[in-house]
Amino acid sequence: MSSKKEKYSQKWDLDVFFPGGSSSPQFREYLEELERDTTDFDARIRQLQKKPSQDSDVWYGVLETVQGLSRRLSQAGAFVVCLVSQDVKDEKAKLLRGRLSQIGAAFNASLTRLDQLFLEMPTPVWNSLLEGSRFSPIAFPLEERRRRAAERLPADAESLAGDLAVDGYHAWGDLYNSIVGRMRIPYDEEGQTKQLSIGQASNKMSSPDRKVRKAVFHRLNEAWEKEEDLLASTLNHLGGFRLQLYRHREWDSILKEPLDVNRMSSATLSTMWDVIDRNKGKILRFFERKATLLGVEKLAWYDLYAPVAKEESSVGYDEAASFILEQFAHFDPEMARFAEQAFRERWIEAEDRPGKRPGGFCTNFADSGQSRIFMTFAGTASNISTLAHELGHAYHQHVMNDLPQLVQRYSMNVAETASTFAESIVSDASIRSAKSKEQQIALLEDKIQRSVAFFMDIHARFLFETRFYEERSQGLVSGERLKELMVQAEKEAFKDSLSEYHPWFWAAKLHFYITGVPFYNFPYTFGYLFSTGLYSRAMEEGPAFAKKYVDLLRDTGRMTVEDLAYKHLGVDLTRPGFWQGAIDRVHRDIDRFLELTK
Structure with a gap:
């Protein structure tokens, strides 16, 4: 009986990589060796700057080193992220994160010099290099690096910006995590006041009890209000750093970097949002029906993700895992086998306990060919979706593990494709088996x-971030103004359909503070709709689609999203047809909901 309850542990295994957590001597040795090898690589690149080479063997060796160091940096970065996330008070882990940031900055500076060498290489020599059989598998990311080098500052200036970012730009992002990690929300439950993490x-x-939702919502907002000044400063300095860097690079659009990082055109982004905006009417009908079912005139922000079921059904972790595995197996037994390995070998941290970061x-x-998944599992339907979502990410990486490291770097929007595809498999199965x-x-x-x-929440984030950068380019934006911009964006995105909005959402959402890339929002919507289109194909074609799906995932790191969609689906993402077809599938779900709740 006991073993059955504990079939799958809710605590991940990090010791398989480096025993001892943040005190691991093996990890310290790993970092020391990584630091030495990064320094040696930089010396090698500096030597090539003094004496450029056209020898393909030399460049092949350089790129093999690049990929090896990238794998090891990924390994170290993943370990530190896991340590800090599982215990936000782990001060040793924070120090390791700082050291790793410095190593990463040094490596990136070397890569910037390498990119400059690519840029200075005569075009005939460059083309001849890429045509070689050893280089053709990584030609796309190499061409991408050369193009980006032409659009940036000279190598020394870019290296300086990267070095300064460690204790400037990235430090502001770290500060946000520290603030959120120490915050506690007082909540009265079972006759006592508990101090909850964010x-x-x-x-x-997501409680079915509106009094609970409303109370927690306002307690959270009280907590965000107390930190408003510090969080507003943090957001302003993150935005200011980006804008100054873009100004020196002579970039005239705040969207240039996020679009380029996502290998996506502005035409595709505009078409996607336009089609979504034209199709929000049916979601407003869903809001009206949901308000009726909840017994309110209009939904408030804290009602958006409330369940309409009268009783909240709680699902055990093992039960959720078994259900996910069963549904994955219907689509592709290999996908299920992989997910079972993740559960069995403790790749997942899901325990509901204080001290963890949110989300x-x-x-x-990368150096071990494994992934790790982080979440907080409380037994809700949303938790099961999150678990399937993150397993989708892990499967995406799994099918690419045998590819060269340089073409494993897929962009965020197509990364979200795999995760939301996995969600669709599980959620549709849940509905069918109700x-x-x-x-x-x-x-x-x-x-x-x-x-x-x-369609609504992330659209509001996109509108807010666009307008924040417009105003930030003219000077600092006050906390009061940030709240105004946030509510304006929410009202526009939700078509002014709510009775109460979330003024502190700019403070509450981690994604605004991630330094890896700005506009950590629209790629989610792209991935959701792109995966919905993929899922429709899967339903039409049956089991034969599983191989096509894997083939598409394996291409995600070596072409633009427009080329990816055309090659594997035969569609043009700059035109509304594909997007409308995906939204029509969403509309069928809403129609079914409206019919069932008459």
Whole structure:
């Protein structure tokens, strides 16, 4: 009985990589060796700057070193991220993160010099190099690096900016994590006041009890208000750093970097948002029906992700895992086998406990060919979706592990494709296997809520961030003005359909503070709709589609999204047809919900 309850552990295994956590002597040795090898690589590149070479053997050796160091940096970075996430008070882990940031900055400076060498190489020599059989598999990322080098500052200036970013730009992002990690939300439960982490409090926002949701929402906002000045400064300095760097690079659009990072054209982005905006009417009908079911005139922000079921059904972790494995197996037995390995070998940290950072993620230990998944599991339908989502990320990486490291770097928008595809498999199966009409309604509504997130919530984030950068380019933006911009964006994105909005969402959302790339929003919506189109093909073609799906995932690191869609689906993403077809599938879910809740 006991072993059955503990079939799958909710705590991940990090010792398999480096025993001892943040005190691991093996990890310190790993970092020391990585630091030495990074220094040696930099010396090698500096030598090539003094004496450029056209010998393909020399360049092949250089690129092999680049890929090896990239794998090891990924390994070290993943370990540190896991340590800091599982315990936000782990001060040793924070120090390791700082040291790793310096190593990463040094490596990036070397890569910047390498890119400059690529740029200075005569075009005939460059083309001849890429045509060689050893280089053709990595030709796309190499061409991309050369093009980007032409659009940036000279190598020394870019290296300086990268060095300064460690204790400037990235440090502001680290500060946000520290602030959120120490925050506690007082919550009265079972006759006593508990001090909840942000992640634990956020989980209660999906409670079926409106009094609970409203109370937690306002307690959270009180906590964000107390930190408003510091968080506003943090956001302003992150934005200011980016804008200054863009100004020196002579970039005239704040969207240049996020679009380029996502290998996506502005035409595709504009078409996607235009089609979404024209199709929000049916979601507003869903809001009206949901408000009726919840017994309110209009939904408030804290009602958006509330379940309509009268009783909240709690699912055990083992039960959730078994269900996910069963549904993955229907699509592709290999996908299920992989996910079972992740559960069995403790790749997942899901325990609901204080001290963890909020949210969920999947990270890759490239040197070991493994992934790790982080979340807080409380037994809700949304938690099951998150678990399937992160397993989708891990599977995406799994099918690419045998490719050269340089073509494993897929962009965020196509990364979200694999994760939301996995969600669709699980959510549709949940709806089909529902044992009652009420359960079917609840599960269908949970699925539609994700459409709300991608079409409305994330649209609000995109609008806010666009306008924030417009105003930040003219000077600092006050906390009061940030709240105004946030509510304006929410009202526009939600078509002014809510009774109460979230003025502190700019402070509450981690994604605004991630330094890896700005506009950590629209790629989610792209991935959701792109995967919806893929999922439609899967339903039409049956089991034969599994191989096509893997082939598409394997190409995600070596072409633009427009080329990817045309090659594997035969569609043009700059035209509305594909997007409308994906949204039509969402509309069918809403129609079904409206019919069931008459």
